[in-house]
Amino acid sequence: MDYQAALSFALPIAVAIAAIGSGLGLGRAVGSAMEAMGRQPEAAGKIQTGMIIGAAFIEALTIYALVGLLLLMGKIGG
Amino acid sequence: MLNSFVFHILTTSETTHKVVEKGQEESHELPNLLTFINKSFAHHYDALIYAGVVSLMMITVAVITYRKRQMIPGKLQNFVEMILENLDNLFISVMGKEARKYTPFLGTLFLYIWFMNLIGLVPFFKSSTSSINTTAALAITVFLYVQYTGVRRLGLWGYFHHLLGSPTDAVTWALAPINLPIHVIGELARPFSLALRLFGNITGEDILIAAFVSLGIMFMGLFGSPIGFPFQIPFILLAMLTSTIQALVFTMLSAIYFFMVMPHEEH
Numbered sequence: 001m002d003y004q005a006a007l008s009f010a011l012p013i014a015v016a017i018a019a020i021g022s023g024l025g026l027g028r029a030v031g032s033a034m035e036a037m038g039r040q041p042e043a044a045g046k047i048q049t050g051m052i053i054g055a056a057f058i059e060a061l062t063i064y065a066l067v068g069l070l071l072l073m074g075k076i077g078g
Numbered sequence: 079m080l081n082s083f084v085f086h087i088l089t090t091s092e093t094t095h096k097v098v099e100k101g102q103e104e105s106h107e108l109p110n111l112l113t114f115i116n117k118s119f120a121h122h123y124d125a126l127i128y129a130g131v132v133s134l135m136m137i138t139v140a141v142i143t144y145r146k147r148q149m150i151p152g153k154l155q156n157f158v159e160m161i162l163e164n165l166d167n168l169f170i171s172v173m174g175k176e177a178r179k180y181t182p183f184l185g186t187l188f189l190y191i192w193f194m195n196l197i198g199l200v201p202f203f204k205s206s207t208s209s210i211n212t213t214a215a216l217a218i219t220v221f222l223y224v225q226y227t228g229v230r231r232l233g234l235w236g237y238f239h240h241l242l243g244s245p246t247d248a249v250t251w252a253l254a255p256i257n258l259p260i261h262v263i264g265e266l267a268r269p270f271s272l273a274l275r276l277f278g279n280i281t282g283e284d285i286l287i288a289a290f291v292s293l294g295i296m297f298m299g300l301f302g303s304p305i306g307f308p309f310q311i312p313f314i315l316l317a318m319l320t321s322t323i324q325a326l327v328f329t330m331l332s333a334i335y336f337f338m339v340m341p342h343e344e345h
Contacts, residue, residue, distance in 0.1 A: 045171075046171070049171070049172070049330065052323060052326065052327060052330070053327065053330055053331065053334070056275065056323075056324075056327040056331070059275075059279075060271055060274070060275045060278075063274060063275055063278030063279060063282070064274060064278070066278045066281075066282055067274055067277065067278045070278075070281060
């Protein structure tokens, strides 16, 4: 298998694995935040801010995989 | 006619780019106004040009509002004041009373990134933030300003002490040599994570929209229709949401970085 075929198999799988991981993480984070908001609706604003920042950190990991894909995508079929 | 035209532009701009910059990756994006000027000069600077368009729009609104400010505000002044007040309250909720000093910088950052993200959803415009150069420039600006603020507010020794993990007793002093590289690497990693997060999100959504536009064109092309099916509309709505959230995240993280290098009275 030449490296182009290897890349075209590996890149989507890499992003998919990253997406699975951050999906699990986001599910936990947002779920806990929603629970906390339901328990204390008056603190909803603060919890939401924290949740969005945490979600951005989790999501960034998938985005790094996506950036890797974008960088290496040019090498396929060039 | 329009669909074949757009499709033509989509395909030709890709192929010409493959010829022009061989080996360089070129993302598959929708055509913008500068794509029609078939000069590589304008095409290589499109991020800069659209960033300039956004800044010009913001400066125009700011100047008009500033020149015509009154005690009893009109519609435009009310709107601008509302945005300012909400941003100020947001930063005060993160950084406390001292946020007022940094609201001009952080608020401008938020509005600038937000409008740059949103202008990519207007047909024939492009998000400047889908170029890594723009986001890297913004992130480096934040990084330098945070370092400057740290040295200014804590002093040189105070800032070094902060990088050592603020040691007070024997145990924390013993751990300080381990803390120093961790903190320095942490500081240096911030601009990378800020820039790559914004770039990846906006580029991802632009490519997604472009993929669904070409899918719609191909789908309706089967029936010989002149216009494509708007498959991209749900993704444009999603992109409006992520544009706002990403601008907010960039600004909030910058605000937190500023907050972390400011002296804390409580401990």
